[in-house]
Amino acid sequence: MKEKVYFLPVSDPVDDRVACAQLRDLILTRDLIGFVGEKDMVAVKTHFGEGKKTGHVRAAYLNMIGGLIREKKGQPFLTETQTLYKGNRTNAVLHLNHAVAQGYGYSETGMPIIMADGLFGDEETEVAVPGKIYDSVKLASGIVKANGIVVVSHFTGHLATGFGCALKNMGMGCSSRRGKMIQHSTAKPKIKAKACTRCGACVEWCPQSAIIMQEKSALIDSSKCIGCGQCLAVCRFDAVAYNWGATYEDLQKKVVEHAWGVALGKKERMICINFLTRISKDCDCMTSFETIAPDIGILVSRDPVAVDAASLDLVEERAGAKLSSLAHNIPYRFQIDYAREVGFGSGVYELINA
Numbered sequence: 001m002k003e004k005v006y007f008l009p010v011s012d013p014v015d016d017r018v019a020c021a022q023l024r025d026l027i028l029t030r031d032l033i034g035f036v037g038e039k040d041m042v043a044v045k046t047h048f049g050e051g052k053k054t055g056h057v058r059a060a061y062l063n064m065i066g067g068l069i070r071e072k073k074g075q076p077f078l079t080e081t082q083t084l085y086k087g088n089r090t091n092a093v094l095h096l097n098h099a100v101a102q103g104y105g106y107s108e109t110g111m112p113i114i115m116a117d118g119l120f121g122d123e124e125t126e127v128a129v130p131g132k133i134y135d136s137v138k139l140a141s142g143i144v145k146a147n148g149i150v151v152v153s154h155f156t157g158h159l160a161t162g163f164g165c166a167l168k169n170m171g172m173g174c175s176s177r178r179g180k181m182i183q184h185s186t187a188k189p190k191i192k193a194k195a196c197t198r199c200g201a202c203v204e205w206c207p208q209s210a211i212i213m214q215e216k217s218a219l220i221d222s223s224k225c226i227g228c229g230q231c232l233a234v235c236r237f238d239a240v241a242y243n244w245g246a247t248y249e250d251l252q253k254k255v256v257e258h259a260w261g262v263a264l265g266k267k268e269r270m271i272c273i274n275f276l277t278r279i280s281k282d283c284d285c286m287t288s289f290e291t292i293a294p295d296i297g298i299l300v301s302r303d304p305v306a307v308d309a310a311s312l313d314l315v316e317e318r319a320g321a322k323l324s325s326l327a328h329n330i331p332y333r334f335q336i337d338y339a340r341e342v343g344f345g346s347g348v349y350e351l352i353n354a
Helices: 016-029 059-071 092-101 141-145 166-171 177-184 201-205 230-234 244-264 304-319 334-342
Strands: 003-009 041-045 075-080 113-115 124-128 136-140 148-154 156-158 162-164 211-213 218-220 270-276 297-301 349-353
Touching: 003 016, 003 304, 016 059, 016 297, 041 059, 041 141, 059 075, 059 148, 075 092, 092 113, 124 141, 124 177, 124 244, 136 141, 136 177, 136 244, 148 166, 162 166, 166 244, 166 304, 166 334, 177 244, 201 211, 201 230, 244 334, 270 304, 297 304, 304 334, 304 349
Parallel strands: 003 349, 041 075, 041 148, 075 113, 148 270
Antiparallel strands: 003 297, 124 136, 156 162, 211 218, 270 297
16 A cells, blocks of 8 residues: 655745745644644654754744644654764753754744753663564664654755665664664774875764874774764865775665664654755755755655655656765665565555645
């Protein structure tokens, strides 16, 4: 049976005020949060962006979603988890201060922010999954304990998974710190000595202190490296090498199985909202912002696999090119294909215009 994916087209550039009102009407008309009951604690999972110029979902949409949950007498809370890499979001205190600075305070969203993985990212719950890699995954406890979840994702390119949207937001974004480390552990970068300028950025930003500066170049200690890709992100001189062909499938499989863990615990109590606006080459973890496609619309579904598949198809259709030529030249459909292979999510979808 085809999974329903509701499509709300938007203007290019998007008018957030108009689109927010239309999205509210769509959610109400289709009764997409009918699962919310009185006193249910409902997680609204999003991404606050690394800088103000990135394409992250604006606070007005979250305010509207929280309001709808309260109308159902539920108790919504905005939530995120800590990052592995150093920066504005590496612990709860920094992350909360960053969220407020980005415009996600209570006055803007109408919801408290509760970090799902605690102060340091180590509050986790192990959840059983029928995966091919894992029989259990480590998720942020707040996600597991919530009575329902609204996954609010922004479609972007991604330097390790090809693209990121609902599956990435759930699989990586809802995992504990250990869950994230497990997912990243396959990919181990190396320094290209001839290209290294010894600027020290990779040493400064490595979350595991796995990089040292030698006389001629930086050096990565593979025994300490967790494969998070932060060195690749901060290097301006193309001095970090990854063997993408050997690692991209493993990472995407791991992301999918962790996302599956989130979905299994929220059967019939979850919706995914994908924003195909301000579509950028890199994820919102980066401060750089380079658009690769026009503003397209907002997609809503109960199935994260179907909504990501529909999102990817629409982006390529409207941009007139494969994502690998728009963003990063790595295989990118594997996460969807693998999810379908293991029985997580719908193999086909029906796109319904709102």
